[in-house]
Amino acid sequence: MTSDKVLPVASRRWRNWGGNQESVAVDVLTPGTADEVAALVKEAAAAGRRVKAVGSGHSFTDIAVADDQRMVLHRLNELVSIDGDLVTVQAGMPLFRLNALLAEHGLAMPNLGDIDHQTVAGAISTGTHGSGRAHSTLASGVEAVTLVTGSGSILHIDSSSELFPAARLGIGALGVLVEVTLRCVPAFVLLADERPLPLAEVLSGLDEQIATNDHLEFYWYPYTDRAQLKRNNKVPVSDRPLSGFRNWLDEQFLSNTLFQGVCKVGQKFPAAVAPMNALAARALTARTFTDRSDRVFCTSRRVHFVEMEYELPRECVTEALAALPRIVEGLPFKIQFPVEVRFTGPDDIWLSHGYGRDSAYIAIHQYSGSPYEPYFRAFEAVCESLGGRPHWGKMHYRSAESLRRAYPKFDDFLAVRDQLDPGRVFTNAYLERVLGS
Numbered sequence: 001m002t003s004d005k006v007l008p009v010a011s012r013r014w015r016n017w018g019g020n021q022e023s024v025a026v027d028v029l030t031p032g033t034a035d036e037v038a039a040l041v042k043e044a045a046a047a048g049r050r051v052k053a054v055g056s057g058h059s060f061t062d063i064a065v066a067d068d069q070r071m072v073l074h075r076l077n078e079l080v081s082i083d084g085d086l087v088t089v090q091a092g093m094p095l096f097r098l099n100a101l102l103a104e105h106g107l108a109m110p111n112l113g114d115i116d117h118q119t120v121a122g123a124i125s126t127g128t129h130g131s132g133r134a135h136s137t138l139a140s141g142v143e144a145v146t147l148v149t150g151s152g153s154i155l156h157i158d159s160s161s162e163l164f165p166a167a168r169l170g171i172g173a174l175g176v177l178v179e180v181t182l183r184c185v186p187a188f189v190l191l192a193d194e195r196p197l198p199l200a201e202v203l204s205g206l207d208e209q210i211a212t213n214d215h216l217e218f219y220w221y222p223y224t225d226r227a228q229l230k231r232n233n234k235v236p237v238s239d240r241p242l243s244g245f246r247n248w249l250d251e252q253f254l255s256n257t258l259f260q261g262v263c264k265v266g267q268k269f270p271a272a273v274a275p276m277n278a279l280a281a282r283a284l285t286a287r288t289f290t291d292r293s294d295r296v297f298c299t300s301r302r303v304h305f306v307e308m309e310y311e312l313p314r315e316c317v318t319e320a321l322a323a324l325p326r327i328v329e330g331l332p333f334k335i336q337f338p339v340e341v342r343f344t345g346p347d348d349i350w351l352s353h354g355y356g357r358d359s360a361y362i363a364i365h366q367y368s369g370s371p372y373e374p375y376f377r378a379f380e381a382v383c384e385s386l387g388g389r390p391h392w393g394k395m396h397y398r399s400a401e402s403l404r405r406a407y408p409k410f411d412d413f414l415a416v417r418d419q420l421d422p423g424r425v426f427t428n429a430y431l432e433r434v435l436g437s
Contacts, residue, residue, distance in 0.1 A: 042152025
């Protein structure tokens with residue numbers, strides 16, 4: 001079971017948020033400037049050592065596992081500049097701090113995922129995304145990056161560079177990000193509309209819902225035919241805020257405290273999971289409220305889990321979802337978390353899951369400490385057959401051979417890797433599996 005105890009930043013021992021990845025580094029590096037990052041990388045390269053930069057540990061894969069030197073970027077967390085809607089920050093800044101900073105300046109991220117504790121570098125490097133037909137990954141809003149290459153050189157890359165389509169989403173393989181320039185938008189308010197519906201009704205109206213809402217997602221509750229539809233749309237003013245009590249009830253008590261208790265009961269008494277899921281799905285009530293955009297996009301997540309998420313061509317979403325009840329019913333254990341489904345538009349970033357196509361994302365979860373591999377492998381087999389691309393920061397079992405078939409620009413990315421890190425200073429077991437040596 002995951003412990004909530006936070007390890008000191010400089011501890012050689014590290015674990016991720018989900019509790020399914022751990023490592024013990026030989027050394028822990030804590031640079032405070034880009035020059036310090038460059039000097040440490042240059043020293044490592046000369047000694048034939050490896051450096052793995054880590055963020056806040058919100059990836060479920062072993063992408064951040066360091067077996068030699070771990071570089072923690074928590075000191076690189078300051079605002080660099082604001083020039084109109086272009087905001088440059090140091091790469092170790094967490095998203096929740098970025099959101100607060102932008103709000104102070106009348107700005108906002110155009111889209112966000114549902115967790116805001118990732119660092120800016122970690123979020124863009126793994127393909128973190130939200131939902132909405134006019135949006136893709138957070139990396140699609142990157143206008144420039146500054147990174148330290150495998151030789152210890154500091155390199156600035158913007159849209160004029162042929163390296164740009166690779167550098168915006170580099171899965172930690174190209175260098176250590178030290179600064180990121182983001183294109184932001186004027187601050188805006190969202191009207192959130194959340195309501196329970198039969199899953200069949202959600203699926204039958206999906207095309208229209210995607211087309212007529214700024215941001216759309218839904219959750220399916222395993223062992224039931226019920227879903228929760230969530231629609232977020234821009235409005236001029238926040239005239240329907242949640243009361244303090246309703247916000248505490250929904251976001252803290254029901255979604256975290258009570259859900260944590262339900263998960264513990266289900267883990268101990270598996271036969272109770274299906275009836276509890278059915279009860280929870282039937283007990284859902286509709287709610288409508290307005291708030292600052294990032295406060296609607298992002299929610300508090302204190303119940304720890306392990307997750308797999310697959311991007312699929314949007315036209316395949318119904319087929320993939322149809323396979324899930326059969327998979328769930330055939331497992332030798334129970335699934336306690338709902339399945340999350342989101343939608344985005346295409347982009348031109350080489351290792352973006354949404355490269356070149358309209359996307360549906362399906363995320364499956366399991367409570368930390370409970371078995372998950374048979375569930376995840378069965379779902380991955382379905383998604384791979386449909387041309388799916390795994391989220392870089394979520395559990396998957398794919399290798400370079402199969403990923404090359406999924407990404408048209410895979411070999412172009414490898415060529416940039418050879419250019420920026422020929423000595424593989426930044427590699428680890430994960431990168432060797434998904435990119436090759």
